[in-house]
Amino acid sequence: xxxxxxxxxxxxxxxxxxxxxxxxxxxxxxxxxxxxxxxxxxxxxxxxxxxxxxxxxxxxxxxxxxxxxxxxxxxxxxxxxxxxxxxxxxxxxxxxxxxxxxxxxxxxxxxxxxxxxxxxxxxxxxxxxxxxxxxxxxxxxxxxxxxxxxxxxxxxxxxxxxxxxxxxxxxxxxxxxxxxxxxxxxxxxxxxxxxxxxxxxxxxxxxxxxxxxxxxxxxxxxxxxxxxxxxxxxxxxxxxxxxxxxxxxxxxxxxxxxxxxxxxxxxxxxxxxxxxxxxxxxxxxxxxxxxxxxxxxxxxxxxxxxxxxxxxxxxxxxxxxxxxxxxxxxxxx
Ligand code: NAI
Numbered sequence: 001x002x003x004x005x006x007x008x009x010x011x012x013x014x015x016x017x018x019x020x021x022x023x024x025x026x027x028x029x030x031x032x033x034x035x036x037x038x039x040x041x042x043x044x045x046x047x048x049x050x051x052x053x054x055x056x057x058x059x060x061x062x063x064x065x066x067x068x069x070x071x072x073x074x075x076x077x078x079x080x081x082x083x084x085x086x087x088x089x090x091x092x093x094x095x096x097x098x099x100x101x102x103x104x105x106x107x108x109x110x111x112x113x114x115x116x117x118x119x120x121x122x123x124x125x126x127x128x129x130x131x132x133x134x135x136x137x138x139x140x141x142x143x144x145x146x147x148x149x150x151x152x153x154x155x156x157x158x159x160x161x162x163x164x165x166x167x168x169x170x171x172x173x174x175x176x177x178x179x180x181x182x183x184x185x186x187x188x189x190x191x192x193x194x195x196x197x198x199x200x201x202x203x204x205x206x207x208x209x210x211x212x213x214x215x216x217x218x219x220x221x222x223x224x225x226x227x228x229x230x231x232x233x234x235x236x237x238x239x240x241x242x243x244x245x246x247x248x249x250x251x252x253x254x255x256x257x258x259x260x261x262x263x264x265x266x267x268x269x270x271x272x273x274x275x276x277x278x279x280x281x282x283x284x285x286x287x288x289x290x291x292x293x294x295x296x297x298x299x300x301x302x303x304x305x306x307x308x309x310x311x312x313x314x315x316x317x318x319x320x321x322x323x324x325x326x327x328x329x330x331x332x333x
Pocket of ligand 1: 077078099151152153174204206208211232233234258295296297298
């Protein structure tokens with residue numbers, strides 16, 4: 001099978017090539033993202049292997065199909081960047097990696113909370129300047145605080161375990177309550193209750209029409225003043241402009257982001273020689289109580305190994321049996 005790997009970085013190449021020892025597929029690596037401008041690169045490939053910021057919308061998919069591509073292998077869990085209905089109409093099969101390391105994302109989420117609370121990012125910079133003063137670094141004990149988790153699937157469950165270990169009170173919001181989380185002491189509550197009672201709110205749900213801008217001005221107004229908000233899910237789950245207003249007013253006390261609504265133009269690239277044209281992103285970076293990482297929550301060696309193995313395994317399943325347990329289809333009805 002000929003596979004065109006888009007948005008590929010040296011680390012993708014290393015892990016996919018190692019996993020491919022067992023498959024011997026023909027892998028071609030392309031650095032650009034898959035978009036309407038780059039889709040011709042996929043001409044003649046049986047499959048494309050794509051990541052979170054590749055665009056597989058109704059303008060790209062027909063041209064992929066014209067070029068002979070019938071399989072789309074996402075090397076990520078989220079599939080909000082694929083028009084599944086258009087793919088199905090074109091008889092294209094879509095597979096993803098539903099769980100590669102929920103630990104990687106849950107642990108990074110915890111890292112953002114600890115760094116923001118104890119201002120570790122600021123302390124690091126201060127100490128390097130010979131400034132050992134503590135003013136401005138005051139945090140709070142996580143023990144006994146209320147942590148609200150929106151989305152208690154694979155990642156949310158691991159994160160619940162970690163927060164249970166810290167001795168936090170746990171509130172959850174999810175259309176499908178999870179018995180393991182309940183066993184750890186989580187109470188499932190309506191979103192409005194979670195927003196009103198949580199000291200720390202972590203978003204661990206997928207981006208869907210129902211969760212798009214779930215955290216908007218109205219939701220922020222319901223939160224505790226000074227709340228810590230963490231988003232390691234997908235950028236558009238929060239209305240970033242409303243969050244900037246919340247930070248300016250002090251309603252949001254601190255913000256940890258691993259994802260950003262408009263991250264496609266910035267994340268995964270070294271743009272340190274350029275001016276950031278996105279005023280919202282530039283404003284976010286300017287706050288002392290905001291910590292942003294560039295979609296790195298998944299980025300552990302364990303996760304990359306698992307992603308590469310599952311991605312090639314998914315394609316082999318499609319090739320050999322015509323289907324895969326990790327196939328994604330448009331919602332029915
Ligand atoms: P999962 O599918 O196991 O869990 C998602 C949970 O969210 C499910 O329990 C689902 O019922 C719940 N949910 C759906 N709609 C909801 C709503 N309206 N309100 C509250 N909960 C809702 O997915 P998993 O593996 O836990 O991943 C969650 C998300 O994390 C992914 O969809 C992806 O967008 C993001 N992610 C981010 C990564 C990063 O590097 N920052 C890496 C991997 C995933």
